[in-house]
Each structure stands twice: as C-alpha cells, then as structure tokens.
Amino acid sequence: MKQYQGYLIDLDGTMYQGNQKIDGAAEFIHYLNEHEIPHLFVTNNSTKEPEQVADKLHTMGVEANSDEVVTSALATAEFIADKDPGATVYMLGGSGLRTALTEHGLKLKDDEFVDYVVIGLDEAVTYDKLATATLAVRNGAKFISTNKDVSIPKERGFMPGNGAITSVVSVSTGVDPIFIGKPEPIIMNKALDILSLDKKNVAMIGDLYDTDILSGINIDIDTIHVQTGVTTKEELTEKDIPPTYTFADLNEVIAELEGAD
Template identity: 80%
Template structure:
C-alpha cells in the first residue's frame, strides 16, 4: 500500500461504535502521531463540538486535538456565512451545530421566518421542531442539511441518522436540501484546505461506502475502506467504483504501512 503524507479519518464505524472503541483504532492514531503524519477526523456528526470529539477520543486512549476535528456543523456554518453573512437560521441539532453557527456570526431564531433552515442530528427531535422547519422551508428559507446519513452505528445497533430526520421535511415540502457532509465535496474541500497538502498524497479512511468512500472518490483522492462498520467486504466487491484499498480493520492498515 502507498504511504500517504496525510489522512482524513472517519469516526463512527471506523474508530468507534457509540462509546466502544474498535480494535486497532488507538494503535493506528498512535502510529500516525509517532510518524508525525498529519491527519484530520472528518465526521458527519454535527451534534458535538470539536472539543467534545477530542475528549471522547481521549477517553478511548486516542491522542486527538480539537483542531484536528472537522465536523459537518463547522462546514455548514462556514458555507452559510460565506453565502449570506449574518443570515438568520432555524436549526435542529445539538450544541455542536449551535456553537458553530454562532461562531460564524449567524443569528439563530426560534421561528419559521428565517433565511435558512438547517437540520443536524437532533436526538431530542419533536413534531413541533419538524413543523417549524417545514414551515420555514415553505416560507422560502434555503434548506440545508448537515449530512444525509440514514443510519448511525450505536451500541444498540443502527439507529436513525440525520438523513432520516431530514427526509421528513423533504417529503413534507417537496424540497431537497443542500447536503454539506460526506459524501459531498463541501466538507471534504474544507478538510483538504485545512491540511494544505497535495490531494494526491492524501487518503480518506472510513467504513461506509456511500459516505466515507464516495466522499474521497468525489474529490479525487485515494480511499481506504475498513470492514469494521456498515459496508461489508462483499458489498465493496460489487461496487462500480471500488475503494483504492479494503482491509479487515486498522490493524491490517498499520501492518501494510510498516512493510
């Protein structure tokens, strides 16, 4: 396997499932840190702030820094701020999305009369929240969703993801949102700009073909699939555009890098 100068790394299904670390994850990051190889954690989870993500990784024995975390919340806030500075937003989501929107100077409102409706993963979603979002889109607000993941891996199994929540508003209004997170290029381009390394020397590491692997393919970088999450080896083998590599887990990736 090629030795890359930098890596973009998925979290859920790649480094951990819920609060359970995946075997090989800590060892892989330790190897990158020892070799001083730059890497960023690119996650579609918009509910947590980078500090929270880094803290969670620390509890699992992974030495991660907040400035190494690129969330769909940060990419979403930057996208809106560049398009319409100071815009008003109605949002569904957690503290990570709220903090990011405010940090980029956007005004969060609690009604349907806004410039943008933004949907991020909201584990406390209610009918009223969905109703307000629906009315906002019907009133002409631009419709943004942090990511289109239909399911997310947790300790209990695969639970509804942000794409499932977003679909309620999409179906109700007939309006499709602009998606920011993987596999869309928006979040990937933000991560690549942060690395500031020739993309030909960067690889995307992830478990889910439809988000992680396609995100790399969509920005023309190499991809490393690990069989520790959603997409199986058998499913990978029948894809029209396969990942550059597929491995059982990150332990196998380390072994390849050390050869």
C-alpha cells in the same frame, strides 16, 4: 500501499464502535503522530463540539486534539457564513450545531421568517419544530442539512438518522436540501483546505462505503476501507467503484506503511 502525506479519517466504525475500542485505531494514530503525518477526523455527527469528540477519542486511548476534528456542524456553519455573513437561521439539532452556527456569526431565530433552515440530528425533535422548519422553507428560506445518513448505530440498534428527519421537511415542501456532510464534497473540501496538501497525496479512511469511501471517490482522492464497521469486504465486490485498498483493520495498514518505509 502508497505512502500518503495526510489522511482524512472516519470515526464510528473506524476509530471506535459506539463506546467500544477498535483494535489498531489508537496504534495507527500513534504511528501518524510519531511520523508527523497530518490527519483530520471527519465526522457527520453534528451534535458534538470538536472538544467533545476529542474527549471521546481520549477515552478510547486515541491521541487527538480538537483542532484535528472536522464535524458536519462546522462545515455547515462555514458554508453559510461564507455565502451570507450574519444570516438568520432556524435550526434543528444539538449543541454542536448551535455552537458552530453562533461562533460563525450566524443569528439563530425561533420562527419561520429566516434566511436559512438548517437541520442536524435532533433527538428531541417535535412536530412543532418540523412544522416551523417546513413553513420557513415554504417562505423561501434556503434549506441546508448537515448530512443525509438515514440511520445511525445506537446501543438499541439502528435508529433514525438526520437524513430521515430531513426527509420530513423535504417531502412536505418538495424542496431538496443542500447536504454538507459525507459523502458530499463540501465537508471533504473543507478538510482538504485545512490539510493544505495536494489531494493526490491524501487518502480517506473509513468503514462505510456509502459515506466514507464515496466521500473520497467524490473528490477524487484515494480511499482505504477497513473491515471493522458496517461494509464488509464481500459487499465491496458489488460496488461500481471499489476503494483503492481494503484491510481487515488499521493494524494491517500500519504493517503496510512500515513495510514501505
């Protein structure tokens, strides 16, 4: 396997599975830190702040700092602030999205007369929230969604994801949103900018083909699939563009890297 100068790394299914550790995850990050190889954790989760993500990684024995975490909430806030500083926003979502938007100087409003509608995963979503978002889009607000994941893994099973919530407003208004998170290039290009490395020397690591692996393919970087989450090795044979590599877990990736030293 090629030696890379930097890595973009998925979380759920790659670093951990819900609240369970994944064998090899902590060891892989330790290997990167020991060899001073830069890396970022890239997540579609918009509900958590980077500090909260880093704290969860710590509970799994994974070395992580908040400045190594790129969330779809951060990428969304930066996307809007770059285009329209100080814009007004009606949002659905959690504290991670709220904090990211306000810290980027955007003004949150609780009505349908805004510049942007931003939808992130909102586990307390109501008809009234969706109605306000719908009216705002109909009034001409630009429509942004943190990610298109239609389902997310929970202890009870796969639950409705942000893409499912977003679809209510999209279907009602006939307006398709701009999606920010994986597999879209926006979040990935933000992460590449932070790494400041030539993308031919960066690889994306993840378990889910339709988000993690496609996100790498969509920005033309190499991809490393790990068989510790959703997409199986057998399912990869049905894909038009396979990942650059696939491994049982991150222990195998470490072995490959050590063998190439």
